Amino acid sequence: xxxxxxxxxxxxxxxxxxxxxxxxxxxxxxxxxxxxxxxxxxxxxxxxxxxxxxxxxxxxxxxxxxxxxxxxxxxxxxxxxxxxxxxxxxxxxxxxxxxxxxxxxxxxxxxxxxxxxxxxxxxxxxxxxxxxxxxxxxxxxxxxxxxxxxxxxxxxxxxxxxxxxxxxxxxxxxxxxxxxxxxxxxxxxxxxxxxxxxxxxxxxxxxxxxxxxxxxxxxxxxxxxxxxxxxxxxxxxxxxxxxxxxxxxxxxxxxxxxxxxxxxxxxxxxxxxxxxxxxxxxxxxxxxxxxxxxxxxxxxxxxxxxxxxxxxxxxxxxxxxxxxxxxxxxxxxxxxxxxxxxxxxxxxxxxxxxxxxxxxxxxxxxxxxxxxxxxxxxxxxxxxxxxxxxxxxxxxxxxxxxxxxxxxxxxxxxxxxxxxxxxxxxxxxxxxxxxxxxxxxxxxxxxxxxxxxxxxxxxxxxxxxxxxxxxxxxxxxxxxxxxxxxxxxxxxxxxxxxxxxxxxxxxxxxxxxxxxxxxxxxxxxxxxxxxxxxxxxxxxxxxxxxxxxxxxxxxxxxxxxxxxxxxxxxxxxxxxxxxxxxxxxxxxxxxxxxxxxxxxxxxxxxxxxxxxxxxxxxxxxxxxxxxxxxxxxxxxxxxxxxxxxxxxxxxxxxxxxxxxxxxxxxxxxxxxxxxxxxxxxxxxxxxxxxxxxxxxxxxxxxxxxxxxxxxxxxxxxxxxxxxxxxxxxxxxxxxxxxxxxxxxxxxxxxxxxxxxxxxxxxxxxxxxxxxxxxxxxxxxxxxxxxxxxxxxxxxxxxxxxxx
Amino acid sequence: xxxxxxxxxxxxxxxxxxxxxxxxxxxxxxxxxxxxxxxxxxxxxxxxxxxxxxxxxxxxxx
Numbered sequence: 110x111x112x113x114x115x116x117x118x119x120x121x122x123x124x125x126x127x128x129x130x131x132x133x134x135x136x137x138x139x140x141x142x143x144x145x146x147x148x149x150x151x152x153x154x155x156x157x158x159x160x161x162x163x164x165x166x167x168x169x170x171x172x173x174x175x176x177x178x179x180x181x182x183x184x185x186x187x188x189x190x191x192x193x194x195x196x197x198x199x200x201x202x203x204x205x206x207x208x209x210x211x212x213x214x215x216x217x218x219x220x221x222x223x224x225x226x227x228x229x230x231x232x233x234x235x236x237x238x239x240x241x242x243x244x245x246x247x248x249x250x251x252x253x254x255x256x257x258x259x260x261x262x263x264x265x266x267x268x269x270x271x272x273x274x275x276x277x278x279x280x281x282x283x284x285x286x287x288x289x290x291x292x293x294x295x296x297x298x299x300x301x302x303x304x305x306x307x308x309x310x311x312x313x314x315x316x317x318x319x320x321x322x323x324x325x326x327x328x329x330x331x332x333x334x335x336x337x338x339x340x341x342x343x344x345x346x347x348x349x350x351x352x353x354x355x356x357x358x359x360x361x362x363x364x365x366x367x368x369x370x371x372x373x374x375x376x377x378x379x380x381x382x383x384x385x386x387x388x389x390x391x392x393x394x395x396x397x398x399x400x401x402x403x404x405x406x407x408x409x410x411x412x413x414x415x416x417x418x419x420x421x422x423x424x425x426x427x428x429x430x431x432x433x434x435x436x437x438x439x440x441x442x443x444x445x446x447x448x449x450x451x452x453x454x455x456x457x458x459x460x461x462x463x464x465x466x467x468x469x470x471x472x473x474x475x476x477x478x479x480x481x482x483x484x485x486x487x488x489x490x491x492x493x494x495x496x497x498x499x500x501x502x503x504x505x506x507x508x509x510x511x512x513x514x515x516x517x518x519x520x521x522x523x524x525x526x527x528x529x530x531x532x533x534x535x536x537x538x539x540x541x542x543x544x545x546x547x548x549x550x551x552x553x554x555x556x557x558x559x560x561x562x563x564x565x566x567x568x569x570x571x572x573x574x575x576x577x578x579x580x581x582x583x584x585x586x587x588x589x590x591x592x593x594x595x596x597x598x599x600x601x602x603x604x605x606x607x608x609x610x611x612x613x614x615x616x617x618x619x620x621x622x623x624x625x626x627x628x629x630x631x632x633x634x635x636x637x638x639x640x641x642x643x644x645x646x647x648x649x650x651x652x653x654x655x656x657x658x659x660x661x662x663x664x665x666x667x668x669x670x671x672x673x674x675x676x677x678x679x680x681x682x683x684x685x686x687x688x689x690x691x692x693x694x695x696x697x698x699x700x701x702x703x704x705x706x707x708x709x710x711x712x713x714x715x716x717x718x719x720x721x722x723x724x725x726x727x728x729x730x731x732x733x734x735x736x737x738x739x740x741x742x743x744x745x746x747x748x749x750x751x752x753x754x755x756x757x758x759x760x761x762x763x764x765x766x767x768x769x770x771x772x773x774x775x776x777x778x779x780x781x782x783x784x785x786x787x788x789x790x791x792x793x794x795x796x797x798x799x800x801x802x803x804x805x806x807x808x809x810x811x812x813x814x815x816x817x818x819x820x821x822x823x824x825x826x827x828x829x830x831x832x833x834x835x836x837x838x839x840x841x842x843x844x845x846x847x848x849x850x851x852x853x854x855x856x857x858x859x860x861x862x863x864x865x866x867x868x869x870x871x872x873x874x875x876x877x878x879x880x881x882x883x884x885x886x887x888x889x890x891x892x893x894x895x896x897x898x899x900x901x902x903x904x905x906x907x908x909x910x911x912x
Numbered sequence: 913x914x915x916x917x918x919x920x921x922x923x924x925x926x927x928x929x930x931x932x933x934x935x936x937x938x939x940x941x942x943x944x945x946x947x948x949x950x951x952x953x954x955x956x957x958x959x960x961x962x963x964x965x966x967x968x969x970x971x972x973x974x
Contacts, residue, residue: 161955213951220952236948285938293931297924317916324924 120147122164126664146263150218153225158218165214167263179446180260182420182431183253183268192252192268194242200230201247203255205266210239218262225258226250241266270417270434270452270503287336288398291391294328294336295384301325302384306877322374325383333367337390355533355577358540359393362572369565382569385879389574392887396581400588400601417452417486417503421445424496434503446494453486454506459496464488528605528848529580532855533573540571547870559872566874570865574883575858575890579851580605583894587847590902595830596840603826606810607844609791613739614782614804616796617749617759620814623727623831629662633712633720640719641666643691644712647674647682655710656682659693659722681710689715728762731835736763738838744790748773748781750800779803795829795837836905843901850897854890861886 117124119136120143131138134151138144146166150158158165182188195202209215215234219241222232228250232243241264243255259266301321308314337360344360347353363386370381422444423432429444434452437443442458445451451464462478466488475491478484484497486506501507544567552560584601591598598604615621636644645663648656673685681694692699692713699713701721712719739745745767747759756769770781778796782804785792794801794808797815802823805811813823816831829837865882868874937943 213954216948216951217955220955234948234952235945236951237945282938282943285943286935289931289934289938293927297927320917320920324920 117164118143118166119159120144120164120166122166142263146261149225149261155218155221155224158214161214161217162212165212167209167211180253180256181422182418183256184251185420185431185433188419188433189252196247199246199248200244201252202242202244203252204240204242205256205259205268206238206240207259207264207266208239209264210234210236210241215264219264222258225262226254229255229258268419270419284394284398284401287338288391288394290331291336291387291394294332295387295391298325298328298384298387302380302876302880305380306880318380319377322380325381326371326374329367329370329383329387332387332390333363336394337363340393352530353534353537354527354530355573358533358537358571358573359577361568362574363390365565365568366572369569380876382876382879385569385876385883388880388884389572389887392574392884393577396578396585396891400581400585418450421449421452437499438502439499441499442496443499444494444496445490447490447492449490451484451486451488451490451497452506453499453503454501455484455497455499457482457484457495458498460493462495463491465491527580527602528851529576533576536571536573536576540567543567543571543866543870551872563870563872566869566872567866569879570869570874570882571862572883573858573862575861575886576855578887579854579858579890579894582891583847583851583854583898586895586898587843587902590898590905591840591843594836594905595833596836597828599826603810604844604847606791606826607793607841608848610743610793610810610841612744612746612785612790612792614746614748614778614785614792614794614808616778616794616801616804617747617755618751619797620795620834621728621732621747621759623729623816628725628727629658630723630725631662631720632723633718636712636719638666639669640691640714642669643671643684643686644693646671647684647691647693650674651676651682655722655724658724659710662722692716725758728758729831729834733762733764735835735837736767740764740766742838743841744768746770746781748778748804750774750778775800775803779807782807795834796823839904843904846901847898850894850901853897854894857893858886858890 116127116130116137118139120138123139125137125139129139131141131144133144133147136147138147143166147156147159150156183192190196192203193201194204207219210219216236219234220232222229222243228246230244230246232241234241245255256266256268301324304314304321305318340356340359340363343354343356347357366382366386366389370383370386373379373381417434420431420433421437422429423437424430424442424444432441432443437453443455457478457480459480461480462482462484463475464478464484465475466485476488483500486501486503544564547567548560548564551563581601584604587604588598588601591604641663645660645666646668648660648663649668651657669686671684671686674682675684676682677694677698680698681692683694684691693710696709696711699711699718700716701711701713701718709724710722712721736745745763746769747763747767748770749755750773751771756771759767759769770777773781778801782792782794786807786809792808793810793812794804795812795814796805797813801813802825805813805823805825810827811825812827812829813825814829814831814834861882865874865879865886868878868882
């Protein structure tokens with residue numbers, strides 16, 4: 110087994126070298142964090158955790174250090190109350206979102222929390238949503254203690270502003286109820302309408318027909334008034350906005366079916382069309398259900414609130430007090446510790462800050478800030494604690510204002526007409542004309558009552574069941590197939606919008622480049638093995654992301670005992686070894702000159718320059734191939750918030766005809782897309798950071814690229830796994846073909862309609878004809894569409910093999 | 913033939929009972945998490961004081 114050659118951490122499975130291994134209980138660990146988790150689990154006899162899956166843990170560093178202060182705000186009764194799901198005397202229930210949940214070991218250990226603390230009475234994991242619901246005895250255990258237990262075994266819950274501000278998510282169970290009722294009524298009504306189809310006259314029928322008819326009528330009531338409710342509402346909405354949508358036709362069809370059938374029952378003239386009516390509603394709801402695919406663990410609607418903390422430590426006259434973010438006002442002074450997020454815009458008042466804006470900009474290199482500098486909400490402090498004076502409250506900070514702009518909340522889908530709606534516009538017109546012409550003909554040649562009979566028959570048969578079903582099933586199926594290939598769409602309409610795209614706009618940082626993987630090159634005098642070892646030891650203790658990269662780069666080197674080592678935040682690291690002063694850090698710190706073109710770390714020994722590490726962005730593999738494929742069909746743009754340093758590299762990688770724009774601010778990106786749209790283009794934006802959030806919302810299709818779907822993604826129409834970016838041409842192609850399939854299915858639907866109309870205009874539409882024709886057309890359309898979309902999405906498999 | 917009235921109503925009532933049961937199960941949240949129970953079932957009787965005596969681990973199999 111390979112693990113014999115290389116040591117891997119017993120907890121998290123990280124590979125490591127012999128000398129940095131921490132041994133405990135005869136088991137190797139990569140760091141003290143992992144060891145501590147093992148210790149806790151071992152003490153509580155929970156080591157079964159390691160038996161279910163090998164090395165199931167997540168690497169955790171220095172859990173103990175900030176755990177103590179980090180969750181102090183949970184002791185505030187106000188906050189606790191908002192987080193609790195249920196409270197009855199001492200019994201309390203809380204529901205946490207824990208992003209680290211990833212395997213069956215996680216489920217096991219989290220459901221055995223009572224072994225760690227007996228006052229936890231019950232805990233239950235919901236794996237798809239990564240939630241755990243904990244019931245505990247509030248008089249023996251505080252919420253904070255529970256969170257600290259979870260954090261100590263490396264399952265820290267994510268508690269954000271969202272949890273206290275937004276209403277608890279309502280579960281959409283209504284559709285399931287509607288479907289159940291429609292299905293129940295459909296089944297029973299089918300049985301009851303059968304006798305009259307078989308036998309028209311006779312003692313038996315005359316005796317029982319009334320009973321069956323009235324039962325059918327009773328059963329259809331909840332279908333019309335509850336199950337079909339949404340169609341009436343949507344039709345009304347469409348009428349108010351003066352848009353003819355497909356739901357108007359459906360609502361019209363259902364009403365006519367119901368009214369005519371009821372009339373027939375009351376007058377005793379016939380059995381009515383209750384089986385067609387309930388069948389129609391049932392199939393329509395089934396299509397709706399099929400289309401509704403939810404990716405429980407993904408969220409397309411996240412804004413800054415999903416990752417902002419609930420509270421910070423405010424400083425009032427030198428006293429620390431925990432305050433909720435929403436109570437923070439301009440002028441307040443507050444404390445931000447290592448790894449905490451700055452919730453409001455402010456001025457740095459104390460200590461140097463190293464702020465990681467990767468959530469905001471996608472750029473993972475932290476920015477240094479001095480006392481007096483302005484810091485923006487959304488940044489994460491790396492290093493020691495800092496003090497900040499707020500200059501705005503949370504809703505009025507520069508970026509939060511942008512993210513929560515009301516304009517974004519408009520459902521842009523509402524304004525774009527769907528394919529089905531467009532077709533049904535003409536369809537409605539044609540059907541109404543036919544109904545009027547035919548009605549007039551019968552009224553003139555026969556009797557007006559026959560005319561009404563024929564007109565209602567036309568409207569019944571024209572009810573566009575097949576029309577309304579083909580798009581949901583086609584798009585729903587594509588949605589599902591894309592999901593298998595890590596391209597998660599918000600809803601079915603995104604497929605439709607994708608099929609119209611003609612321009613693609615890419616963000617550079619984090620989208621074309623990998624998020625945090627920088628290529629590191631060394632330039633300067635060759636380093637001796639001793640020097641290498643010294644520098645490696647120097648960066649080992651540092652938390653700075655550049656230090657970590659250098660540490661990885663020098664992983665092969667040995668270790669030395671340094672006689673002194675100090676890290677100067679924002680500058681670099683200084684150490685003494687064998688009497689020589691080693692420095693590593695920024696240019697002025699190491700007595701170097703810089704041209705500031707790229708991210709660099711300088712090395713010096715006794716103030717003599719040795720060399721430097723240069724960090725260059727690491728582009729995703731297969732980029733030039735991707736752009737070559739795309740440039741044949743689409744206009745391509747690359748927008749970047751950075752300066753034009755990398756333009757030459759990009760021009761080399763990407764084909765001609767790609768337009769570059771550098772130094773683009775958050776607003777520039779959004780406006781750029783808006784201008785394209787005004788020129789009549791349909792734009793897809795592919796971005797990642799929150800700085801793209803505006804552009805993603807503005808675009809016809811906004812795709813958030815993510816290397817790890819657990820982490821934050823800005824609100825968007827779709828989320829694409831980073832390594833699947835090269836598949837983008839295939840996804841676009843499939844969406845185009847799906848549209849064609851839907852057109853063909855519409856043609857088939859019209860064919861059925863012509864046959865049905867043939868019966869209707871000649872006054873031959875008996876209930877049995879309707880009962881046969883309508884399900885057959887619906888089912889055949891659904892089968893056709895499902896088979897065809899499966900065939901075209903097989904391309905995804907083939908192109909996977911190519912790569 | 914009068915028996916027909918009875919049988920029809922009985923069949924309807926039975927169907928109604930199933931409908932109500934289904935809706936109750938939806939309400940109770942049985943359709944919210946369809947994955948975790950399948951995993952939980954496997955663990956139910958696996959907790960022992962000495963995990964080393966338990967089922968063979970992946971390592972032992974190899």
